[in-house]
Amino acid sequence: MAKRVVLFGGSFNPSAKHHRVLAEALASQFDHVIVIPCGLRPDKLTTNDTLSTDRAAMVDMNFRGIPNLEVDLFDLENDDFTRTFELSEKYKHLGEVWHFVGTDLICGGGKGESVIEREWGHGPEIWKDLNFAVAERVGFPYDPSDLPPHSIVLKPPYSGSSTEIREKILKHRPIGDLVVPEVGAYIDRHNLYLGRLPRASTMLNLGSPRIKIVVDPENPKAVAISHSLSNLEDTENPNLIVVVGGDGTMLHAIRNFWRLRVPFLGINTGHRGFLLNNLEVEKIREILSEGLIAWQSPLLYVESKRGDGSVNSGLAFNDAWAERASGSTAWFTVKINGTTKIQKLVGDSILVSTPAGSTAYARAMGATPLLVGTPALILVGSNIGEPPGWKSAYIPADAEVEILNADSSLSNKRPILGFVDSVSVGEVRSMTIRASRTAFVELAYLPERDLAEKLMEIQFPVQKEDQ
Structure with a gap:
């Protein structure tokens, strides 16, 4: 039946x-x-x-x-x-x-x-x-x-x-x-239905925290902190996801739990932890009961078209990109909202990043990172030969970027590979990338957490004085 x-x-x-x-x-x-x-x-x-x-x-x-x-x-x-x-x-x-x-x-x-x-x-x-x-x-x-x-x-x-x-x-x-x-x-x-403009950040008052804990199991400090918070855990009905580890742990948590639709609070026990908070262990419980600021960050919606015409769709929190799949440089055509902006971009790769992901590969490729909540996306290339001098661009947050393989030869001498948050989708003919209309996360920070200052620290690292 x-x-x-x-x-x-x-x-x-x-x-x-x-x-x-x-x-x-x-x-x-x-x-x-x-x-x-x-x-x-x-x-x-x-x-x-x-x-x-x-x-x-x-x-x-x-x-x-x-x-x-x-x-x-x-x-x-x-x-x-x-x-x-x-x-x-x-x-x-x-x-x-x-x-x-x-x-x-x-x-x-x-x-x-x-x-x-x-x-x-x-x-x-x-x-x-x-x-x-x-x-x-x-x-x-x-x-x-x-x-x-x-x-x-x-x-x-x-x-x-x-x-x-x-x-x-x-x-x-x-x-x-x-x-x-x-x-x-x-x-x-979020002040919905009051005729007000949407805001990138909101005040978050949990009252009684009910947390879901995601921890880096290889980090002893992270494991110890997670154990100290275990009696606040409510895996069935959480109102906050507490991520203990580094930015990689946060990315893992977002991939798995964004549809719970509760904010993510990161506790940094890793290296820089741009997406996380540096908290004193003995104050964590007190902080969870106080007010936090939640910044909304979109996920990218990515459609990757393969040579056989099939289409793979996926979501990325940090970035999505296309890169050369052979020893030859790749040829890309770049369109934004259906209009060709670069007919032939010659280089190793081209990437689209969210502001939250801009301190990762986008920054390594030469782009200046953006603050979480900035209404923009970053488009950046690696080892670009043509157009001369082109490196990166900021584009509107609601723009749709299409990256196509500009090699139209039958032999396809310059194949390209697609990646969505570092996960390969194989050889592609094109990728269409935009901010998702349904998928986003809210990243929670302490009110005194200065994201601009953290961004400055990343761009201007403290150097050790000569001995």
Whole structure:
């Protein structure tokens, strides 16, 4: 018997308790629930008023822990609105596909006048052919004749509206009964739905720390610190990830746990530890209960196209790059937002870095690093022969960079390799790199931690005096 898979799509702006109740009801009746927050919607402009990164974070928080449920962020990542008939095609390999709808969308179906039939793409066809799980929405009573031909009705009726929540926030009214605590805290900390511009940093007050510890097991000092914090650990429901080690440990933690959507606090027991804090061991517990500053840092979304036409997608916290795969220098074409900026760049490699990753390979290649939170990306080359004198450039944070192999010869004498956070994706024909629309982390620092001063230390290391 085929698995029954139900798709739960929506704007989720914000994702709220009534969405979670519906998802739990679906999970009790179907084998698998897939929540799909939509991207850009021409018919629902309020969806576009909230950053996709914020909607993605709140969706992950709201649905966490529901069995047999996954959140698929592909629409948000692509800034797209995939129609219902296309979703059926996309997921049909998983089993028998069902679509969740409320009665507000099926009222009038008995007369061929439902919203689905009148306004949705291929409306009459999907009404007749697709499977629908229908929930009665308070305020939208229905006649049984309104139900689609292939449908079931969920009980009990539900109420709730994201519009109502946004309006309450704007009027400074409490919403604690409408959203889960994690979503409420996120909205409050980021000042969402108040008509204010987004901020690169926010104040983080944990109250009672519930931490998940990630430690460098090869560093005795790091292991000792982690043991001293073990009674604060809550691996099931953390509100902070404490990383004890060096920048490499932080990178490992981010790769594995960014979708927990809680800030990362680094405790440096390594070398420079640009992404971490230098803390006195005896004060760590006290600091965890005090206020911190959380800086938002995007991950890079990278699509690598191979010679056979297949595309590999991945995320990078630090950087992504293409480099020569043979003894000959590589030829690259560089496009930004679809416009060719360098027709033929001759060199060993070219790299795109986030500000948080700019103290790593980007700096080693000659670029001046940026502060975490700077609204820019770095583009830098290594051993560049052409164009003469070109080394690096700062580009807008929302720019899309395309790096192509400019060697168009049939023999492909100058192959290039792609790397995403130092992980090889093999030989590529092109790489498209931009800030992710769904993936980011928040890096927590002490209020007195001067990131600019740390950057100065890295660029101007103290030299030992001659003996």
